[in-house]
Amino acid sequence: MKNNIFLVFNLDEMNLAIGSVFVAFLLMSFIVISFFYFSRKKIIQKEIEKKNLEINHQKELLRSVILTQEEERKRIAQDLHDDISSKLNVVSLNTHLLNTPNLSEEELLGITNNITDLTQKALESSRRIAHDLLPPVLEKFGLHAGIEELVAEFNTSKSVHVIYKNELRFNINEIDKQLHIFRILQELLNNSIRHGKASEISIEFKTINGKETCVYIDNGIGFDLKSEDCKKGLGMKNIESRINFLNGTFSIESNKNKGVQINFTF
Ligand SMILES: Nc1ncnc2c1ncn2[C@@H]1O[C@H](COP(=O)(O)OP(=O)(O)O)[C@@H](O)[C@H]1O
Ligand SMILES: [Mg+2]
Known part of the structure; x- marks a missing residue:
């Protein structure tokens, strides 16, 4: 009888110990799985952040290329307008003046000199613009x-x-x-x-x-x-x-x- 009580007591204790080991094992597995899950998530999050940074950087570079292109176009348009179109306008006016009846020799010379001078300047400007490009x-x-x-x-x-x-x-x-x-x-x-x-x-x-x-x-x-x-x-x-x-x-x-x-x- 005394032995049986001892055996029951021992069995209970053993069950308790096995139960505790099982719970501890479950807990450990849970901790290990959670650890891997969260660290993996963190790594993926870091990778996404890195990729996003790279994409933003590429976008920024593209933006600067487009902006520069626009600035360059503006500058070329300005150069063409100021240095070439305006001069050719005056050349055109002077050419029309040549049709004026009864021009004196002196007036004729003045107009043709003006045309030659402006055409020369327009040529130089176009050369400079092309050289810049x-x-x-x-x-x-x-x-x-x-x-x-x-x-x-x-x-x-x-x-x-x-x-x-x-x-x-x-x-x-x-x-x-x-x-x-x-x-x-x-x-x-x-x-x-x-x-x-x-x-x-x-x-x-x-x-x-x-x-x-x-x-x-x-x-x-x-x-x-x-x-x-x-x-x-x-x-x-x-x-x-x-x-x-x-x-x-x-x-x-x-x-x-x-x-x-x-x-x-x-
Ligand atoms: N050789 C240099 N010496 C000193 N500062 C410089 C030099 N190159 C670039 N920088 C600095 O870097 C900045 C950015 O240059 P940059 O991108 O060429 O733009 P920007 O010339 O249009 O200002 C300049 O404003 C200047 O402060
Ligand atoms: Mg600069």
Whole structure:
């Protein structure tokens, strides 16, 4: 009898222990599953956030390309209107004047001189506008000659000294690619002068780690890369989109009063 009571007591205890182990096991499984579920959810959420950031960045780049295109169109329209249409209007008026009866020799000479003068100016303007759109030297002789001409134009100002070195051979058949690189350099040079007030600029093309690279350095006032100013500019965004087109990479180093160094591959 005494033994039976002991056995019942023991069985109860055993059932309780098994029950507790089972509950503990269930609890542990629940915790482990919840942990995996929530950490997975967190990872997916982070990935979605990252993708959204990337999409927003791409949208921002596209927006800056469209804005720049519109600005460029506005500028060309203005140039055509101010420098060409207005001159051709006066030429047209003068041509009509030629039909006036009984013009003196002197008046005739005045009108024809006016026409020649204005036509010459309109021609120069159209040449300048075409040159801005696509520098002829770039199309005829390629990027190397184009950069040499660009650098020479900047060096004539005397307020800045630009050094250009090139160890690469640009492929003359890749004119689109070359035009992107040319526009990038135009923007960088303008920024160094306008914002950086640089007096020395160096442009170097060479192979670094097997990649065709441009190393651009100025000795200007530099800027804080984290500042909002540099994020707002259209110029830098356009550079980034052009480098994306070229499947290249882009790195920028700058500090206040330490100039700027930009490396990009293409
Ligand atoms: N070489 C530079 N030296 C100093 N500041 C620069 C330079 N390049 C860019 N920045 C800074 O970055 C900003 C953005 O440049 P950018 O995108 O070209 O726009 P924008 O020239 O239209 O102002 C500039 O306003 C300037 O503050
Ligand atoms: Mg700019």
